[in-house]
Amino acid sequence: xxxxxxxxxxxxxxxxxxxxxxxxxxxxxxxxxxxxxxxxxxxxxxxxxxxxxxxxxxxxxxxxxxxxxxxxxxxxxxxxxxxxxxxxxxxxxxxxxxxxxxxxxxxxxxxx
Amino acid sequence: xxxxxxxxxxxxxxxxxxxxxxxxxxxxxxxxxxxxxxxxxxxxxxxxxxxxxxxxxxxxxxxxxxxxxxxxxxxxxxxxxxxxxxxxxxxxxxxxxxxxxxxxxxxxxx
Numbered sequence: 001x002x003x004x005x006x007x008x009x010x011x012x013x014x015x016x017x018x019x020x021x022x023x024x025x026x027x028x029x030x031x032x033x034x035x036x037x038x039x040x041x042x043x044x045x046x047x048x049x050x051x052x053x054x055x056x057x058x059x060x061x062x063x064x065x066x067x068x069x070x071x072x073x074x075x076x077x078x079x080x081x082x083x084x085x086x087x088x089x090x091x092x093x094x095x096x097x098x099x100x101x102x103x104x105x106x107x108x109x110x111x112x
Numbered sequence: 113x114x115x116x117x118x119x120x121x122x123x124x125x126x127x128x129x130x131x132x133x134x135x136x137x138x139x140x141x142x143x144x145x146x147x148x149x150x151x152x153x154x155x156x157x158x159x160x161x162x163x164x165x166x167x168x169x170x171x172x173x174x175x176x177x178x179x180x181x182x183x184x185x186x187x188x189x190x191x192x193x194x195x196x197x198x199x200x201x202x203x204x205x206x207x208x209x210x211x212x213x214x215x216x217x218x219x220x221x222x
Contacts, residue, residue: 035211037211037213044114044198044200044213044214044215045151045157045200045202045213045216046213047202047210047211047212047213050211059209059210061210095156095157097157099147099159099162100147100159100162101156101159102156102157102158103156104155104156105156
């Protein structure tokens with residue numbers, strides 16, 4: 001069965017960095033486009049970033065452009081999100097998703 | 113302000129039929145497939161409807177989708193207490209090169 005397991009969340013100070021990982025299994029990871037989506041406390045779902053199956057295209061929400069980088073390693077069936085220059089407003093649960101399946105999410109808290 | 117527009121709330125009594133609307137534009141709903149998700153806080157969102165009106169395996173046929181131009185609707189018939197959740201629509205936007213979401217609709221079963 002399809003499994004997406006996020007890790008790497010935690011508490012970080014404003015201006016800091018975190019790298020999220022998403023371990024995928026149960027499907028041909030290298031054939032699927034992937035996304036990161038987040039949900040801030042009390043808010044709705046917000047798309048963060050997209051990567052095409054072969055990394056040929058990457059797109060970002062304006063709110064994270066220039067600060068976040070999405071990548072993948074198809075040999076390790078893993079998706080990543082490098083988050084730099086973190087802001088308080090980046091506090092959220094971060095989900096990795098192939099659109100039809102979602103992980104359980106990992107919490108990122110940006111606070112001084 | 114979300115690119116896709118949903119009502120913030122909806123409600124119905126057990127057994128009733130409720131609909132949740134999602135309005136977009138030619139660059140998203142008008143061009144690309146739309147997904148509906150059910151989300152219980154603290155859990156992984158679940159795909160309810162894809163390609164506008166197709167249900168993944170395991171989703172009850174009480175859930176159905178429809179599309180008219182740049183608007184779509186999710187209908188839930190025979191409302192049950194366990195349907196109380198947040199519902200989101202989402203579609204790729206060709207102009208923004210972004211996956212855009214509605215603001216979410218909180219469904220209450222009275």
